[in-house]
Amino acid sequence: MIHNLFSHYLIDWNRNKNNRKMPWKGVKDPYKIWLSEIILQQTRVDQGLKYYENFIITFPTIHDLAKADEKKVFKLWEGLGYYSRCKNLIHTARVLSSTQNGQFPATYEDILKLKGIGPYTAAAIASFAFDLPHAVIDGNVFRVLARIFGIREPVDTTAGKKIITELAEKLLDKEHPGEYNQAIMDFGATVCKPANPDCEQCPFKSNCVAYKEDIVALLPVKIKRTTVRTRYFYFFLPQYRNALPVRERLDKDIWQHLYEFPLIEKEEETSSGAIVAAATKKGWIPKGTAVTVSPVYAQKLSHQLIKAVFISYRLAEKSGLFENYSWVKAAALNTLPFPKTITQYLNKAGNDH
DNA sequence: AATGCGGGGAC
């Protein structure tokens, strides 16, 4: 279909049919736009909404975020996933607070240089906050354009991304880039949905290649498959005078910057007897100590399946044990950010250590 | 170009 007609139909749909409401919509404050965009990377609006509200209440300005204790920020991010987003959020807040008086740069190129901000987020901030003509290209845009323009090239390849990117930039309404960008994402989220799109109500019904050729469900084409690795985590929770050892996960691995208890990881499922024997050999469990072994807590990640078991026991003496860990009062554990698997265990009745 | 990084919701 003709390119400027696409933008016309889209804007028309946005002004007459789009009922989607979100707290950051129409906002011009770059800080709020930035925060919402980081939270929403690979994250559904419904899931991110509460986090956005909590962040704005706790850190109303970029300076508030910049001077906050890192642990407190991670605690607020706890459960949202992709924790490098949080790390980069703090980093960029501090850079802008200390070197730019808390002001965001006002060009796409300068916004793109900031940590945690890629092409999508830079285009979103540039268009929403500064009315600059940069097209957002996210999962919605890939889907909407692939269907309406009948793009059969796989979108998760370099060639496919190039086609979509060039098309998106041509289609952008450069007079109303912010409204256009918001509209195409709202349209993808509410009408041209991944499953069961609302084609009968779609303003592009008579122009959509996928609809006319009855291949809506086949587009966009994606090739890559993810393989899932299973990992077995055995966490040890020794209690000494109502305190437990914890440490921050610092390796380049899942849950970086979240906290954990002493851990033995296995590639294969291991019996509780064998794992207790291994911990005893490491000196983590004094001989003859009675332990309580939890059921298996399974957590699915995109590329990993985590099967976690928690082994709790009491220590009469802690001298020489867990010296690389911090001993934290059980009642203070809820001030630390933990992976979902661990908070689930801690929040279960009877596990409140 | 490929891989790793969370957690949840829809089907």
Place this chain on the structure above:
DNA sequence: GTCCCAGCATT
């Protein structure tokens, strides 16, 4: 179970 979500950094 599978797919996908307002992606990005790293290698």
